[in-house]
Amino acid sequence: MSNDKNLHIAVIGSGGAAMAAALKAAERGARITLIERGTVGGTCVNVGCVPSKIMIRAANVAHLRKESPFDGGVSTQAPVIDRSRLLQQQQARVEELRDTKYAGILRDHPAITVLQGEARFTNPRTLSVQLGDGGAERVRFDRAFIGTGARPSEPPIPGLADTPYLTSTSALTLASVPERLIVIGAGFVALELAQAFARLGSRVTVLARSRLLSQEDPLVGEAVEAAFRREGIEVLRQTQASRVGYTDNEFILDTNAGTLRADQLLVATGRTPNTDPLNLVELGMETAHGAILVDKHLQTSVPGIYAAGDCTDLPAFVYVAAAGGSRAAVNMTGGQDILNLSVMPGVMFTEPQVATVGLTEAEAIRQGVSVASRMLDLEYVPRALVNFDTSGFIKMVAERDSGRLLGVQAVAGEAGELIQTAALALRAGMTVHDISDELFPYLTMVEGLKLCAQTFTKDVRRLSCCAA
Known part of the structure; x- marks a missing residue:
């Protein structure tokens, strides 16, 4: 000091x-x-x-x-x-x-x-x-x-700067809920706000330049898109606006998917x-x-x-x-602290939530690691069953020979509440076998981590509810 x-x-x-x-x-x-x-x-x-x-x-x-x-x-x-x-x-x-x-x-x-x-x-x-x-x-x-x-950020879309479009800042203080809302962007902020406005009553269309959550495991984006479609949110992948206009209190977007119109336009493409x-x-x-x-x-x-x-x-x-x-x-003030970002959890607060930590399977392979991965559908997680909400999954990525945990991706209700347990397991250098042997409280979503870890060596479909 x-x-x-x-x-x-x-x-x-x-x-x-x-x-x-x-x-x-x-x-x-x-x-x-x-x-x-x-x-x-x-x-x-x-x-x-x-x-x-x-x-x-x-x-x-x-x-x-x-x-x-x-x-x-x-x-x-x-x-x-x-x-x-x-x-x-x-x-x-x-x-x-x-x-x-x-x-x-x-x-x-x-x-x-x-x-x-x-x-x-x-x-x-x-x-x-x-x-x-x-x-x-x-x-x-x-x-x-x-x-x-x-x-x-303001993307360089012709005409956009001349319109009263919303940003993630101004959208949060919008005084009314628009009847029709177009969202340009497919990251955490864009998708959180898209679903929130849809649930408050807007008819929402999301424009994704490639796919939803393109930086995550493709299964994550697919699960979120399926959830959005169930709620009536339109998702247009591989879609970009080539021009934006604003006439008579209406936004008009020229896109490769055709002309789109809305009462409000939210642009959330980065910062x-x-x-x-x-x-x-x-x-x-x-x-x-x-x-x-x-x-x-x-x-x-x-x-x-x-x-x-x-x-x-x-x-x-x-x-x-x-x-x-x-x-x-x-x-x-004289110290030598280091910011260690090797274990950094992230959460998107949509429903279902998205929570990730560590490496995806593709990232591990790119790093030259021999990997084994397992995906557990939520229909095998007791908490999800009693909630009558089994849409989503938990995926674990591990080093093939040692079983050392490398990453976790979860799409689930309250996924954000389970990801820190995965982060601590990563920090501790635990293997999937270590995790499968731990005691997890029954009927919690975090128990899904234990069940997913067990799938590396067992068929969880043939386990009793509280099987160890």
């Missing part, structure tokens, strides 16, 4: 990465100047994880009131959606968390000074901050941390790092498409300047951002 009470660290941003860096560095004795040009809290609490998961949860409740596996014995009724009241509830929780987890902590911290303004590097040890009140301030520092996040105003080129900092390149210690190519989160080349998950910010703070 650093004992230098005079160490001054400038932190640019106030989201997950920046807050983690500021708090950890202050804990280790540094003095912090935190600079934020917009709303305190960054993407996750304001326009990302928190509001999106609230909206998704509300949409799930609406869906279950209209349709569930128990409709034969439980009466159903199409719910009335009051979007304005849902939005009010959503934003109230956002404001509450922003204050308690971000603004309030900064207000009360004696080692952190907050400047409201836009920062720009003038040299490797100085920032010029254009303050929100019109003034300017120069900030000299010993170390700096960049945690400026990212914003929704762009918020690094343009920082003057990184003149500073000589290495970037790739605007993303800051960092080493295993989170240091940029400019000594003494560190970065983490969505403004870097690291995976765009808030828990990766926070972990990176915390480790960068340790390193800025």
